[in-house]
Amino acid sequence: MGLFMDKKVLRRVFSLLMALWLAWGAIPQPATALTEEQKLVSEVWRIVNRNYLDETFNHQNWASVRQKALEKPLKSQEAAYAAIQNMLKSLDDPFTRFLDPEQYRSLQVNTSGELTGVGLQIALDSQTGKLEVVAPIAGSPADKAGIRPRDRILKIEGVSTENLTLDEAAAKMRGPIGSLVTLLIEREGVDEQEFRVVRDRIALNPVISELRVTPQGTPLGYLRLNQFNANASMELAHAINSLEKKGAAAYILDLRNNPGGLLQAGIEIARLWLDSGTIVYTVNRQGIQGSFEAFGPALTSDPLVILVNQGTASASEILAGALQDNGRAQLVGETTFGKGLIQSLFELSDGSGLAVTIAKYETPQHRDINKLGIKPDKIIPQDVITREQIGTEADQQYQAAVEILTKNQVVVGMGNRA
Known part of the structure; x- marks a missing residue:
């Protein structure tokens, strides 16, 4: 009889412990606070999630892309920027891109009517991924040097353009008036050719x-x-x-x-x-x-x-x-x-920018x-x-x-x- 009572008590104690454990699990636990770097990555993810043209996000699970981007610790602003760029790269859209604060300010200035540089409008070829000239600006140094639409820019100052974003390539071609930039150009049916272009102020008289x-x-x-x-x-x-x-x-x-x-x-x-x-x-x-x-x-x-x-x-x-x-x-x-x-341009919380194909x-x-x-x-x-x-x-x-x-x-x- 005593043994029977002991088992009953044990069952009740066990039931009580289980109830307490389940109740504890139902209480919201304090979430681990996101770092500033993680917040920036999440901010970019949300903007793309709300606005991007392709609702399949290049046929991938966009939520899992965010999860993967936040898996590794982001210990610096540069690490956050790299995570954002990798996240956007998965969309396979060269026009949806991240702009660091300097690039973002530069893009805002470029529509005002005056530039300093070589005077090229550039894009990434959707088939080959190569950096391609859309057109030289009329009367610009690049135009006078003989660079043409559809020319492919292989190197800027000896640096391969293969892994450069549009904005990184543009930044490499900008510079002080009178300075020289060397471009290695590939043209259909012609051997690779090196162009030495002197940067200048480009008046955009339309x-x-x-x-x-x-x-x-x-x-x-x-x-x-x-x-x-x-x-x-x-x-x-x-x-x-x-x-x-x-x-x-x-x-x-x-x-x-x-x-x-x-x-x-x-x-x-x-x-x-x-x-x-x-x-x-x-x-x-x-x-x-x-x-x-x-x-x-x-x-x-x-x-x-x-x-x-x-x-x-x-x-x-x-x-x-x-x-x-x-x-x-x-x-x-x-x-x-x-x-x-x-594309629509979004300013991010740290002064950087995001161009999104909407x-x-x-x-x-x-x-x-x-x-x-x-x-x-x-x-x-x-x-x-x-x-x-x-x-x-x-x-x-x-x-x-x-x-x-x-x-x-x-x-x-x-x-x-x-």
Whole structure:
């Protein structure tokens, strides 16, 4: 009997201990506080998680990427930055990238209209991962040295670009006015070539305009737009108004080797040419996010031809696609670069920055630009010409545009006489 009572007591004691143990497990335990470095990594992860265009995050479990990034102790700011870069690398998107505080400040300055360096717009080739020239800025040291769109930069000052981010490569090419930078360039069908480029101040004068007369006597407004900075729309509007007063009856808008810039500038410039119509759609991971419309009146209804080539990228492609799809312009030249992704810039808690691909562009007829580019109405290959030969008899694409506009003027003239 005594033995039976002992067992009963033991059961009760054991039950009580189990209840206490389970109750203790239910009480929230104090979580291990995240370090400042871990907080920064988590901050980046959350921004990408909320905003990134590809909801599959390059077909991977994005939560496990965060877990892996925080597994190892991050003992310094540099270690946190490296963890962030590795995390973003898994997305396989060169445009979603981390910017340290210096790079972030530099990127903010670059849209203001003046740079110091060699004057190259660069990108990472999505197929090969190589650093590629989108276009040299008109009149820049790189342009004068003969560097061309689609050239691949293999080395900067003897350092391989294979493992450099876009911002690291750009930082290596920037420097004091008058200093020299050596670039090893690979070009299709040509041996590797070394270019020695002297850095200089690069004035980003976005518009060149001139009234010309075709051989048939048509007054022609020639406009060359070099990039889409904050001044581009206003400068182009002034140029069009001036050419209208001088009697221009047709226009050529030269977007060759224009690497883009501010989206808003591209939209505003499209509105200068359109009375109405959609300019561009933006599409995020939920679908069509919004559209930008023209609301007129256009500054001119005269015939327009746009010149494009492989160096025509980003905002240039939006403008060209908008005017082509709306039947406002014919495109002449070569298929464009194919950069149709939208990045948003986020400032992080320590003064660094994060560029995230949040959406893509579609033309008014819902054509996807990214990696595909825009095909001209008339494809005209172009032999290599100097900047001085642009818009001359040596410029085959320009001559093709003049021919189209001249025929158009004849048809219009016959229609008026009838």
